[in-house]
Amino acid sequence: MERVPILKIGDILLVSIQTDMSDQTAVQLQEDLAERIVATGCHGVIIDITALDIVDSFVGRMLSTIASISKVLDAETVVVGMRPAVAITLVELGLSLNGIRTALNVERGMELIAAARADEHDLAFDDQADADTTASS
Amino acid sequence: MTTGVDLGQPQAQAIRSDEDVVRVRQLVRTVAVAVKLSLVDQTKVVTAASELARNTLVYGGGGTVEVSTADNGRRKGVRIVFADTGPGIADLDLALTDGYTTGGGLGLGLSGARRLVDEFDIRTAVGEGTRITVTKWSR
């Protein structure tokens, strides 16, 4: 069985799906990713599906599951590079990929993850600021 | 007068494993490209085939698929027949409802596939099996 490679770039895991995956390969990827997120402590996952010429309900469900799992493991998942024909077909199929963040390309995906992480830091910073003001008053 | 080119014999393929589902997708794509379906229509028919092939495998316990070209005189198309000798479908209306599933999937296989093709015909009998014929025409 083929395995989809997972690359680590800085704080991000990059998965570039290059082949027409069998269902088993898709399930394997799901498991591998969960393990890698924990092992590396990465906070972002980018799944690049530029090369996929179809996404059916099985792959769609896998993407949703990966997003949910990584959320539980404190990592943000962004699916990038969906082809127009694939998007149109998914809409017709009735698959909405709820809970999945998407971006046009890897670069935008990285921006999205960076922005999401920064928001969290801002929040922490704000909390700190609030604490400071309360302390000083 | 000569009518269109015959693209050859129907292509048959067994559906017994995951890898066979991948092969069905590739087979359908080849034929869809040959009859000059638009990129979006190719994607739609391959996706529909993927859903139905998986159904044949998961619910029908495996079966066969036959992919052929269709020609109604005005347009060409892809015709795909999925057949299994599995348990059949007891309540067809329910099975064709969005979100209904007995297999733990999303319940979009049958209903979604029907929306992606131009013609959808399903014959099923409990205990005998299911036979689904779909056609997608070029525009």
Place this chain on the structure above:
Amino acid sequence: MALSAEQSSRLAGLLTRHEEQVTQRWTEAIAGSMRGRLSQAELRRQVQDLHRGMIVASEQGVIDLDSEQASELRAVLSELSRGRARQGFSATETAVSVFALKDVLLDLMEDQSDGGALRDYVAFAALVDQMGLFTFESYVRTRESLIADQAEQLLELSTPVVKLWEGVVAVPLVGTLDSARAQVVMERLLQTLVDTGSPYAIIDITGVPAVDTQVAQHILKTVVAARLMGADCIISGIRPQIAQTIVALGIEFGDIATKASLADALRHVLRLSGVETGRRQHRREA
């Protein structure tokens, strides 16, 4: 009425023996109806092709135009009618080019006054009739494909996708949107998003006089598909009547951003992306 094998070979003989005379008179007969819109040389070449095609077919013992032996002749005929259709000649003018052969044959056979010649002539004429009808059919087919091509070109012309700003593309839709056109627009817009890497798209429907359920559905599906790809769509320029239709039809626009004008939509998008860049700058400074 089909040709017998003997008639076929007699036709071949006739055409071969009088080659010069046949092509000459045939060309003249057609030239009359063309009124100089086709050069003499080109006409002559076409007639020679036809003449050769007929000889080849009849030497092989052609029975009628549908038979195997006539395949080359059919090719010559469809080539001829394709050309005529594209050059703007009428269907009659095209068919007459073939029917003119009857007069030529009649001239040739008039001197033979036995009954066999008459039967031959009728059989030959039947073949020529078939050829004429065949020309007619290919002519119509060519015109149909021409019309289809033009319709497609029109579709291309009427759906420009323009880049409004860095990261913002727009489709100003003008005219009636039918299902086919809506689909083309949808596909082109989404492709442009990918090609330009633009995360924002504005669909401006100021120039659309009316929408029906199907068209509204297409627009909605475009927005959802764009979202799946990671881009945001804004719809601008909804006319009052269209707004009423949308509500009356019970179409849910849900959380899709709608703006009164293209300018408002652009401002909205710039604010969205501007806030982002502003924040980022702020962060970098901090």
